[in-house]
Amino acid sequence: MNAIAYQMDPLRGLAGLSTRTQEIPVAGPHQVVVKVRAASINRRDIMLMEGKYPVTMRPGVVPLVDGVGEVIAVGDGVTRARIGDRVTGTYFVGWVDGPQTQALGSQQYGANHDGWLAEYAVLQEESVVHVPAYLTDEEAASLTCAGLVAWAGLTKPVPPSPGATVLTVGTGPVGLFAIQHAKMLGARVISITSSPDKAERLRKLGADEVIDRKQTPDWENAVLDLTGGDGADHVIDAVGMITLPKSIAAAAYNSQVTLIGAFPAPAGAPTGDPLGGKYLALRRVAVGSRTDLEDMNRALAEHGVRPVIDRVFPFEQAAEAYRYFEEGDPFGKVVISLRS
């Protein structure tokens, strides 16, 4: 019996999203076939669709890198998964551990390898990651991109000490996961957002202090005030070059500023010393390795933390899910469910 897979032709907006029939895949050597239960959208899926992502989308690729499902077939030589296992996949096809390289970074599910928006997905065995049993399928389909980059960004190279101040900038899924991870690690969290409604929800999620960037445009000074003039010990900037100068201004000497967001600088933004004269470590990260994902899943399970889900759409309404992601200002992950 034939199944359905979505495919994407980039540079055509949502007109590039269509369906095709999919034969149930056969697992090749060191591959597993997964019956997909849920998948979720990330900002990178929009960037890929628009041709604004560093890796080019292969026309006709099955989109989405976040997903979860049940293993239904394993190929010759597979030892990392068994039929019946509930698994997700890595972001990068072959990045298992150690430092990332350009070559490892260039091979990605949902970009140049078929992803998760289909009834069946095929993973290389080395990409397979088991998901914590307590999470629903929708929650488990939310970990690979936003969850992991927030984890790797916060914990590497040096995790925050208990009681350290973590500043989160941006409240997309990356920013929300960063708050949850920072609280798991015992940090004090200051979060920047854009509305009283979001501020309230951030406090419920665990943020100790929230600053509304619309009410307080000089929020970097407010962070300095809240930290006795010192600044934050760790900064997760989940917006991009728009906010980076303020993130650095709000950071302490010897702090760790991690740039995750990819929103570009506004036209005509001043250039100059990007570190604002401070002695600190600034780095840009690209998601994380399989080992990082496994570490994060163990930490989530230890603390029983659940990803924030904004809305779940049925598989047949994938285009509506993309539209809602782009226009709805969601608070949490936008998930597509394949369970009828």
Ligand SMILES: NC(=O)c1ccc[n+]([C@@H]2O[C@H](COP(=O)([O-])OP(=O)(O)OC[C@H]3O[C@@H](n4cnc5c(N)ncnc54)[C@H](OP(=O)(O)O)[C@@H]3O)[C@@H](O)[C@H]2O)c1
């Ligand atoms: N490097 C990586 O590996 C990696 C992985 C995942 C995502 N990313 C990038 O990280 C960024 C965040 O992704 P996401 O999935 O969390 O969510 P997202 O949907 O891109 O949301 C970003 C959030 O940033 C805030 N924001 C937007 N424009 C802003 C502006 N002009 N000034 C200040 N804040 C602004 C908004 O929060 P408020 O309304 O609360 O201010 C918004 O909810 C994206 O650029 C994405 O491409 C990078």
